[in-house]
Amino acid sequence: MIQDTPDIVVTGLAAISAAGVGVEPLVTAVRGGQSCLTPVPEAIAGRAGLRWGKAEKFRAADFMPPLKARKFDRCSLLATVATGMALADAGVTKDSLAPERVGITMGSGFGGITNSEEFLTGYFQKGVDGLTPMLFPNTVANAAASNASIEHHLQGPNVTTVQRFCSAENAFQLACRFIAEGRADVMVTGGVDELTSRMLQGFQALGQNRSFAADYAEGCGLLVLERRSHAEARGARIMGEVTAISTLGLIPAGRESQAVSQLLPSESPKRLCLSGTADLLPAFAALLPDTPRICLPQVTGRSIAMGGLSMVALVATLGAGEQGLHLAASPEGPYYAISFTGGKPV
Amino acid sequence: MSRERVVITGLGVFCGAARDIPGFRRAVIDGTSGVGPVDLFDVSAFPSHIAVQVKGFDPVAHFGRRTAAKLSRADQFGLIAAGEALGDSGIAGGYDSFAMGVVVGAGAAGMFQSEQWLAAALQERQISPSLLRGILPDKTSTVIAETFGLAGYQGTITTACSSSATAIGWGADLVATGKLDAVVCGGSDTLSMLTFAGFNSLKVVDPEPCAPFSLGRQGITLGEGAAFLVLERESVAAQRGAKVYGAVLGYAMAGEAHHMTAPDPTGQVAARLMHDAMANAGIAKGDVGWVNAHGTGTPLNDVVESNAMKRVFGERAGSVPLISTKPITGHCLGAAGAIEAVATMLALGERTIPKTLHFRGRDPECDLDYCHDSARPATATVAMSNSFAFGGNITSLVLGL
Numbered sequence A: 001m002i003q004d005t006p007d008i009v010v011t012g013l014a015a016i017s018a019a020g021v022g023v024e025p026l027v028t029a030v031r032g033g034q035s036c037l038t039p040v041p042e043a044i045a046g047r048a049g050l051r052w053g054k055a056e057k058f059r060a061a062d063f064m065p066p067l068k069a070r071k072f073d074r075c076s077l078l079a080t081v082a083t084g085m086a087l088a089d090a091g092v093t094k095d096s097l098a099p100e101r102v103g104i105t106m107g108s109g110f111g112g113i114t115n116s117e118e119f120l121t122g123y124f125q126k127g128v129d130g131l132t133p134m135l136f137p138n139t140v141a142n143a144a145a146s147n148a149s150i151e152h153h154l155q156g157p158n159v160t161t162v163q164r165f166c167s168a169e170n171a172f173q174l175a176c177r178f179i180a181e182g183r184a185d186v187m188v189t190g191g192v193d194e195l196t197s198r199m200l201q202g203f204q205a206l207g208q209n210r211s212f213a214a215d216y217a218e219g220c221g222l223l224v225l226e227r228r229s230h231a232e233a234r235g236a237r238i239m240g241e242v243t244a245i246s247t248l249g250l251i252p253a254g255r256e257s258q259a260v261s262q263l264l265p266s267e268s269p270k271r272l273c274l275s276g277t278a279d280l281l282p283a284f285a286a287l288l289p290d291t292p293r294i295c296l297p298q299v300t301g302r303s304i305a306m307g308g309l310s311m312v313a314l315v316a317t318l319g320a321g322e323q324g325l326h327l328a329a330s331p332e333g334p335y336y337a338i339s340f341t342g343g344k345p346v
Numbered sequence B: 001m002s003r004e005r006v007v008i009t010g011l012g013v014f015c016g017a018a019r020d021i022p023g024f025r026r027a028v029i030d031g032t033s034g035v036g037p038v039d040l041f042d043v044s045a046f047p048s049h050i051a052v053q054v055k056g057f058d059p060v061a062h063f064g065r066r067t068a069a070k071l072s073r074a075d076q077f078g079l080i081a082a083g084e085a086l087g088d089s090g091i092a093g094g095y096d097s098f099a100m101g102v103v104v105g106a107g108a109a110g111m112f113q114s115e116q117w118l119a120a121a122l123q124e125r126q127i128s129p130s131l132l133r134g135i136l137p138d139k140t141s142t143v144i145a146e147t148f149g150l151a152g153y154q155g156t157i158t159t160a161c162s163s164s165a166t167a168i169g170w171g172a173d174l175v176a177t178g179k180l181d182a183v184v185c186g187g188s189d190t191l192s193m194l195t196f197a198g199f200n201s202l203k204v205v206d207p208e209p210c211a212p213f214s215l216g217r218q219g220i221t222l223g224e225g226a227a228f229l230v231l232e233r234e235s236v237a238a239q240r241g242a243k244v245y246g247a248v249l250g251y252a253m254a255g256e257a258h259h260m261t262a263p264d265p266t267g268q269v270a271a272r273l274m275h276d277a278m279a280n281a282g283i284a285k286g287d288v289g290w291v292n293a294h295g296t297g298t299p300l301n302d303v304v305e306s307n308a309m310k311r312v313f314g315e316r317a318g319s320v321p322l323i324s325t326k327p328i329t330g331h332c333l334g335a336a337g338a339i340e341a342v343a344t345m346l347a348l349g350e351r352t353i354p355k356t357l358h359f360r361g362r363d364p365e366c367d368l369d370y371c372h373d374s375a376r377p378a379t380a381t382v383a384m385s386n387s388f389a390f391g392g393n394i395t396s397l398v399l400g401l
Helices: A023-032 A074-090 A113-130 A133-139 A143-152 A167-180 A197-205 A228-233 A256-263 A307-317 B021-030 B059-063 B065-070 B073-089 B111-122 B139-148 B160-176 B193-201 B234-239 B268-281 B299-319 B333-349
Strands: A008-017 A051-053 A102-109 A158-161 A186-193 A219-227 A240-248 A271-276 A323-329 A335-342 B006-015 B100-106 B153-157 B182-189 B225-233 B246-255 B290-292 B382-388 B393-400
Touching: A008 A023, A008 A074, A008 A167, A008 A228, A008 A307, A023 A307, A074 A102, A074 A143, A074 A186, A074 A219, A102 A143, A102 A167, A102 A307, A113 A133, A113 A197, A113 B111, A113 B193, A133 A143, A133 B193, A143 A158, A143 A186, A158 A167, A158 B153, A158 B246, A158 B393, A167 A186, A167 A219, A167 A240, A167 A307, A167 A323, A167 A335, A186 A307, A197 B111, A219 A228, A219 A307, A240 A256, A256 A335, A271 A307, A307 A323, A307 A335, B006 B021, B006 B073, B006 B160, B006 B182, B006 B234, B006 B333, B021 B333, B059 B065, B059 B073, B073 B100, B073 B111, B073 B139, B073 B182, B073 B225, B100 B139, B100 B160, B100 B333, B111 B193, B139 B153, B139 B182, B153 B160, B160 B182, B160 B225, B160 B246, B160 B333, B160 B382, B160 B393, B182 B333, B225 B234, B225 B333, B246 B268, B246 B333, B268 B299, B268 B382, B268 B393, B290 B333, B299 B382, B333 B382, B333 B393
Parallel strands: A102 A158, A102 A186, A271 A323, B100 B153, B100 B182, B290 B382
Antiparallel strands: A008 A219, A008 A240, A186 A219, A240 A335, A323 A335, B006 B225, B006 B246, B182 B225, B246 B393, B382 B393
16 A cells, blocks of 8 residues: 655654664664663563663653653653654744644554553552552553643644554554645654563563564654645755655565565665564565665664654655665564655754 | 545444444444443452443354464454454455555553453463463454455554544545555454553442433443444445445544543533534534534533533534433443444434433533433434543544435
C-alpha cells in the first residue's frame, strides 16, 4: 500500500536516547559509529553479558520541578519532554498556532506497562489496601502522548499506535494522512519506549533476550510535520521532506520478491536507515550494499517504537536534496519504506 | 480532498450481550442487558461484583487446544468477531491479499493473561511465559491478518476507550483514499483484574447495573467483547453486488488536553469534535437523527456530554435523542467504539432508536431526551457515535444508511 504525501515537510526534531538528550548526541553517535549500549547490571539481568540502551543522561528534573515529574510515568516523561523539544525546534510556541490545529501521533513501546505492573503489584501483594488509584490513569498505552498533549496544549488529532517494531512508522503514516486531509496543520509524531527490569525479566522468560529483545532500548524520537505552504508561511526552517510512504501488513509465503518490489521506491537512495528488525531480514539487510546506512540497533539499541529515533537520525544526517530511505520491519510484519529528501543538515 | 463513500459490507460481534450479529441486533432493539456476576476472577473484595462478561467461553471449542494456547482472550474474541464480519461481507477471494488490511482498536489487550504471569512472578512461582505473548496490544491485528490473509496493512490504535472508534475512522480513510480495497476494522478488549481493580479504585464503578443519564447513577459497568466492520468503497462493493448495511460517512478525533481522567467540564472540545465529524461527513446538524453517546454512567461524563450536545444542536438538542447502549454491553473499553458503532448501524437499519436501560429517575443536569422509556421507531438515516477516553482522546463517528 503506497501513500502519497502532498508536500509534507519536517520542521522540527527531538531525540532522547542512550546517546544522550538531544539530536546532536544521537547524530554524533551515528556519524562516529559508536555503540552507546551499556551492560545491564547482573542484579537486574540475572546473568552477565546483557546490554541495554538506557537513556541514562535523561533527568526529568532538568526539565520540570521534581514534584511535577513524580506524577508522570517514565514513558510520559520522555514523551512530554521530547514533545517540548520538538515543538521548540520547529519554532512552535503555545500561543503561535491554534491548539486544535496541532496534533500528536505516537508509537508506544510498552507504554503504560510500568504503571500497570506497579498498580497490580500493590493489589497482588496487599489486596484492595494495596491499590494506588493515582497510578491507574497512566496504565493506558496512550498515557505518554496524552500527557504530552495536556502539557503542551495540543488539541488536534491525538492517536497512539502499537504495531511491534513499526509502531512509530504507523503513527507517522497517520500524521501524514491527517495533514493531507486537513485535519491538522502541524503534527508531532514519532515513538517512545521505556525499559524496566521487569520487562527484561519478561523478555528472558520468553527467550527473547537473545533475539529481538537483545540490546533493548528506551528513548523518544519525534518529528514535527506540516505542509510546505504552512511551514513557509510561518517562516519555519525546513529540514526535510516526506516524499513517499509505503507499507505492507505482512508478506504471504511465496510472494516475497513481489512484496519487496512493491514496498521499495524505484529510485536508489543516497542514505539508508534500517529500523526495527529490518537489519535482521536478509532481503533488506542486503539492499544497496555500498550505500551509507544508519542502523540504530547497533548504536542506541533496538525497541518497539525506535522508528522515531531512526527517522530523526536519518533526516538529521541527510544533505540538502539528498534522498534517504527509512526501512522498517517487524518479525510478523508490518513493513514500511518511508522516503525523505534532505533539507539542511543539522 | 475528494473521498469516495465508504460502505459497510460486513459486521461481526462477540460480546457479553450477544455472540453474533443476529443475537446482538435483538439485544440492541429489545434492550436486553448482559449484566451479571463476574466469575472470570475473584471480585469479592470490590464494591461491584458485576460486569457484562462473556460467560462460559471455551476457547478450545473454537480454536483447538494448540491454537487457543497461543492466543490471548482478546485475540480469541477478535478473531471470532473479525471472522464473522469477513464471512458476512463475502469478500474472501474477491481481492488480492495486498489490497486488504486490518485496523484494530485495543485496550488492555492480553492483560488478563499477562497479569497471571505477574502474580506468579511476584510469588516466585513457575508459570508458562506464553501468558505474556499477548501483552502488546498489536497481537490481535497480527493474528487476524495472518488468519485471513490480509497483507496490505496492519495497524493498532491504542487510545483507551476511543481506540476502536478511531480504528474505524482510520480504516475508512485507508479505503476512501484507495490505499486499500477492503479493510476489516474494529476492536477487541477483555475484562482483566487491572481494569476491574483500576476503575473500582477510582470509585467510578456502579455496584448496580450502570444507568447512564439517570439520577443516582454512580458510574460504569465494565464489559468485554469484540466487534468488527468490513469497509469498502461504494463503487467497488457495488461492482461485486455486495450487501450494504450503510456507510461510515465521516469522523473526527481530538485531544481535549485537559486532564488524564476528567473530561473538560465545559464540553467545548467535545462539541467541536461533533461539529468536525459532521463537517467531515458532509452533513448538516439537521441530518443527525440521534446520537449513541459515550454515555458511561459516571456522574460527570453524562453531564458534560449532555452539555456538549446543547452546544452543538442548540435549541434542537432536546429533539436529538442521546442514548447509551452501555447498559446492554457494558463498557468494553478498547472495543467500546466498535461495539457501539455496530449497535448504531444495526439500529439505523431497523429504523429504531434504542432505549437507554436502567432508568432510576430524572437528573435535572441531564435534561435531554435519552430514550429512557422505550426504544422508538425513527425515520433517521444518520446517527453519530461518540467515544471519549482517558487522556482526553475523543472520537466521533458519523454513520448512515
